[in-house]
Amino acid sequence: MENTVVIKCGGSVLDELSPAFFASVKTMREQGMNVVIVHGGGPEIGKMLKQLNVRSEFVNGLRKTTKEVLAVVEMVLSGKVNKQLVTMFKQHGLPAVGISGVDGGLLEAEPIDGIKLGYVGRVTAVRVDLLQTLLAANYIPVISPLGVGRSGQTYNINADTAAGAIAAAIGANQLAFVTNVPGLLQDGTLIGEATAETVEQLLKDGVITGGMIPKVKAALSALSDALPKVMIVSGKTPFYEQGTWHGTTIRKEVGAYL
Numbered sequence: 001m002e003n004t005v006v007i008k009c010g011g012s013v014l015d016e017l018s019p020a021f022f023a024s025v026k027t028m029r030e031q032g033m034n035v036v037i038v039h040g041g042g043p044e045i046g047k048m049l050k051q052l053n054v055r056s057e058f059v060n061g062l063r064k065t066t067k068e069v070l071a072v073v074e075m076v077l078s079g080k081v082n083k084q085l086v087t088m089f090k091q092h093g094l095p096a097v098g099i100s101g102v103d104g105g106l107l108e109a110e111p112i113d114g115i116k117l118g119y120v121g122r123v124t125a126v127r128v129d130l131l132q133t134l135l136a137a138n139y140i141p142v143i144s145p146l147g148v149g150r151s152g153q154t155y156n157i158n159a160d161t162a163a164g165a166i167a168a169a170i171g172a173n174q175l176a177f178v179t180n181v182p183g184l185l186q187d188g189t190l191i192g193e194a195t196a197e198t199v200e201q202l203l204k205d206g207v208i209t210g211g212m213i214p215k216v217k218a219a220l221s222a223l224s225d226a227l228p229k230v231m232i233v234s235g236k237t238p239f240y241e242q243g244t245w246h247g248t249t250i251r252k253e254v255g256a257y258l
């Protein structure tokens with residue numbers, strides 16, 4: 001779908017989204033862009049698991065998801081976080097519809113590795129027509145990263161991975177990861193522009209760690225001719241003004257897109 005931006009809002013910044021974040025989304029819509037939001041909620045899930053005394057651990061940045069953990073993930077992502085975000089959009093005059101990847105079979109998924117990770121899924125198909133219908137009616141879809149298997153099983157999907165898969169499926173020409181830092185940092189300094197090759201090197205050198213790893217991996221696999229650049233930006237400050245992105249831009253190669 002031409003002129004479409006997929007924006008992933010990280011759980012790390014959901015409580016700190018500034019009015020400037022919503023103003024940036026408004027600007028994009030005024031410029032005729034279709035906006036699709038995918039949200040995370042890792043910290044909120046962690047808090048709820050703790051309150052309920054349910055243990056969970058991370059394996060390679062992914063939350064090992066037992067049946068008990070899955071019930072909490074579903075409740076927090078498609079309930080609390082999704083509705084909070086929809087309400088925030090409404091308060092800023094933006095019409096949003098919250099759906100999870102289960103609704104309408106939006107995100108079809110299969111288990112990544114049932115033995116090690118339990119109910120953690122990867123996206124195998126996206127019901128693009130559902131998103132197109134909402135966008136055509138001028139709504140902003142706000143998606144929580146749950147998937148549904150062929151047998152009806154629900155899966156927990158990393159929000160960065162889900163955003164990348166949705167961007168590729170809908171044919172978005174822009175993808176942005178909104179998080180709690182200004183972009184990719186090296187020794188505390190913002191990296192304004194990076195090629196896929198540079199990012200691979202930063203991963204190898206251990207400059208990119210923790211929650212930034214699934215983000216850049218999703219960015220690298222989403223890059224294509226149709227999606228020539230991916231942005232990593234802050235949700236605490238304006239991230240898009242007068243056609244300019246503030247943060248890190250990752251391109252396939254130097255000069256791939258200007």
Ligand SMILES: Nc1ncnc2c1ncn2[C@@H]1O[C@H](COP(=O)(O)OP(=O)(O)O)[C@@H](O)[C@H]1O
Nearest residue numbers: 010011012179180183184185207208209211212
């Ligand atoms: N090179 C890096 N540049 C910026 N942030 C990094 C880097 N390496 C690791 N990080 C960490 O990644 C975090 C963002 O990932 P995460 O906490 O998972 O956020 P989100 O919930 O937005 O997905 C940052 O707050 C920072 O601590």
Ligand SMILES: CC(=O)N[C@@H](CCC(=O)OP(=O)(O)O)C(=O)O
Nearest residue numbers: 011040041042062063157158159
């Ligand atoms: C499989 C897996 O790890 N799923 C994530 C889904 C939420 C998420 O990705 O939230 P952030 O974007 O805030 O990290 C989780 O359970 O935390």
